[in-house]
Amino acid sequence: MKFFNALVNSRAMHNFITDVKNGNIGHAYMLITPDKDVVEEFFTIMACAVYCPNGICLKCDECKKILDVNNANVKFIRNDAKQSIGVETVKELTEDSVIRPYEKGRKFYFIPNAEKMTIQAQNKLLKTIEEPSEYVTIVLGASSEGMMLNTVISRVKKLYLDYFDAETIASALHELYPTADTEFAVGFANGQLGRANMIANDLDFKTLYDNAFDMLISLKKSADVAKFVRNPYFARDKIGEMLDVIELIMRDIIALDAGCPELAASLTKMKELDTIRETFSIASATAVNDVIGETRERLRVNCDSETLAERLLFKILEVKYLCR
Numbered sequence: 438m439k440f441f442n443a444l445v446n447s448r449a450m451h452n453f454i455t456d457v458k459n460g461n462i463g464h465a466y467m468l469i470t471p472d473k474d475v476v477e478e479f480f481t482i483m484a485c486a487v488y489c490p491n492g493i494c495l496k497c498d499e500c501k502k503i504l505d506v507n508n509a510n511v512k513f514i515r516n517d518a519k520q521s522i523g524v525e526t527v528k529e530l531t532e533d534s535v536i537r538p539y540e541k542g543r544k545f546y547f548i549p550n551a552e553k554m555t556i557q558a559q560n561k562l563l564k565t566i567e568e569p570s571e572y573v574t575i576v577l578g579a580s581s582e583g584m585m586l587n588t589v590i591s592r593v594k595k596l597y598l599d600y601f602d603a604e605t606i607a608s609a610l611h612e613l614y615p616t617a618d619t620e621f622a623v624g625f626a627n628g629q630l631g632r633a634n635m636i637a638n639d640l641d642f643k644t645l646y647d648n649a650f651d652m653l654i655s656l657k658k659s660a661d662v663a664k665f666v667r668n669p670y671f672a673r674d675k676i677g678e679m680l681d682v683i684e685l686i687m688r689d690i691i692a693l694d695a696g697c698p699e700l701a702a703s704l705t706k707m708k709e710l711d712t713i714r715e716t717f718s719i720a721s722a723t724a725v726n727d728v729i730g731e732t733r734e735r736l737r738v739n740c741d742s743e744t745l746a747e748r749l750l751f752k753i754l755e756v757k758y759l760c761r
């Protein structure tokens with residue numbers, strides 16, 4: 438379990454646990470989140486919530502059976518994320534669902550990549566959702582409601598996974614990597630645990646992040662622009678990430694200047710931020726972010742990334758001295 442504490446305390450999980458406690462488990466749920474990496478873990482915790490006699494302990498025999506995928510009543514319909522789930526797979530599920538569960542338990546069918554179901558597969562599943570066996574619950578995972586048939590959507594209970602706050606994500610990363618510097622990933626996580634974990638493990642992104650701070654501090658004259666423009670992080674495949682990082686640094690400057698340090702994301706870079714703030718005002722940071730917006734637009738219509746980087750760096754240089 439990578440994100441147990443965050444997931445078990447999420448609003449989405451709380452809604453499901455309330456159904457369990459009230460003896461009111463539904464026949465069909467849909468977990469909605471763009472964060473693919475946490476779906477199976479969320480489903481596993483749901484099954485533990487139903488079977489564990491101690492309230493999701495992860496240690497008892499029932500929890501262990503679920504963690505080892507060894508509870509015959511709990512089934513995962515897994516697929517390669519790129520492959521579709523066809524009608525044959527759903528036919529197996531529906532045929533299996535009419536067989537009575539083992540030891541009077543409740544049968545769960547978890548489909549993490551439900552949006553990969555073909556239209557025919559969704560229609561086939563719909564019949565089971567419409568007339569389910571009393572002891573069956575089907576749980577779908579989808580990145581958005583738009584990916585599923587309306588007829589399916591209208592018959593499931595929706596669990597919207599929370600967008601987690603910075604503090605929750607930071608402590609989840611800290612639990613995973615107690616000794617590593619992972620704070621930088623929090624600001625780019627978009628509230629998603631899996632995305633935060635991916636960024637925290639991306640050493641190249643970490644280097645790019647450090648590079649962006651160094652560049653903003655040491656960019657002082659026109660000759661520096663020519664040097665930084667050749668930075669590999671301004672190449673076509675990286676410039677998007679570089680723009681994200683500079684934009685976040687500018688937002689942090691605005692937050693600090695406005696007296697709202699709690700809104701700053703670059704918690705481990707406070708010293709660097711203070712140095713950058715000596716030459717950046719709120720107005721300059723805002724002006725740079727405007728240029729970043731324009732740069733993204735121009736990248737979309739295929740302008741040369743080096744030319745755009747040069748324009749951005751000259752703008753940074755200009756506002757550094759104009760606005761103070």
Ligand SMILES: [Zn+2]
Nearest residue numbers: 489494497500
């Ligand atoms: Zn347990």
